[in-house]
């Protein structure tokens with residue numbers, strides 16, 4: 001289905017990342033992937049020892065997981081979307097290498113107002129906390145698209161997919177505040193890009209709202225097992241599995257699919273419940 005197609009996969013931390021399941025499914029369908037991981041870039045300046053250690057460990061885990069799960073020959077690159085130069089560097093490197101992308105997965109989210117599964121009340125969220133979450137989790141979709149298009153890496157007819165959550169629309173039963181707003185923005189950005197890039201470049205853009213999933217780093221930092229069990233009970237088909245998400249992304253990445261501007265649910269039907 002995806003032979004001779006190359007996709008950029010962002011947001012892999014380890015073997016449990018949702019993006020890893022998507023990458024595996026692309027390979028299973030004959031496609032190629034290039035993966036990015038969060039790590040130290042040349043633009044980071046003076047990092048504290050703690051921050052440098054966190055980023056280096058994160059990047060090593062990412063590289064090890066990609067090699068183990070996807071193969072030694074899969075290209076890996078560092079990317080910190082909070083630094084615009086890092087996104088630009090990635091796009092320019094691809095241009096130099098002659099990389100042509102048929103699409104990319106945006107699977108990036110960060111919210112420092114969630115700590116130890118406790119969330120800061122929205123009225124306590126600072127401007128910096130609000131903007132950091134918005135920048136990394138939503139605006140980065142615009143900047144990735146911008147730089148990849150500017151360097152002629154993202155080809156006409158490509159497919160962009162972003163990962164969202166039901167909290168973009170509804171208050172959830174578990175604490176989730178600041179990031180909900182960024183997810184709403186991410187979805188809105190996806191829809192606006194669908195119109196803008198569909199008309200100008202025949203490029204599609206869709207978002208998928210996935211079930212609660214605790215096994216990834218982001219899921220584990222946010223959810224409790226009780227949250228996952230509650231969603232499981234509320235969902236007519238029980239929680240969707242990461243594999244279900246991967247099938248849907250691959251479907252949306254298929255070149256012949258004329259689907260765009262969708263906010264899809266891969267959540268076992270959770271969204272139809274009260």
Ligand SMILES: NC(=O)c1ccc[n+]([C@@H]2O[C@H](COP(=O)([O-])OP(=O)(O)OC[C@H]3O[C@@H](n4cnc5c(N)ncnc54)[C@H](O)[C@@H]3O)[C@@H](O)[C@H]2O)c1
Nearest residue numbers: 011012013017018080081108109163212213216217218219
């Ligand atoms: N886990 C869930 O319950 C769930 C449900 C629905 C949607 N999602 C979404 O799926 C996506 C992937 O999440 P996941 O559950 O696989 O967790 P994950 O922790 O594996 O992935 C989140 C990724 O974001 C990356 N990231 C954070 N800040 C970054 C930055 N500045 N630059 C580049 N990368 C950065 C992290 O390194 C990590 O790889 C996220 O957008 C998340 O909101 C998750």
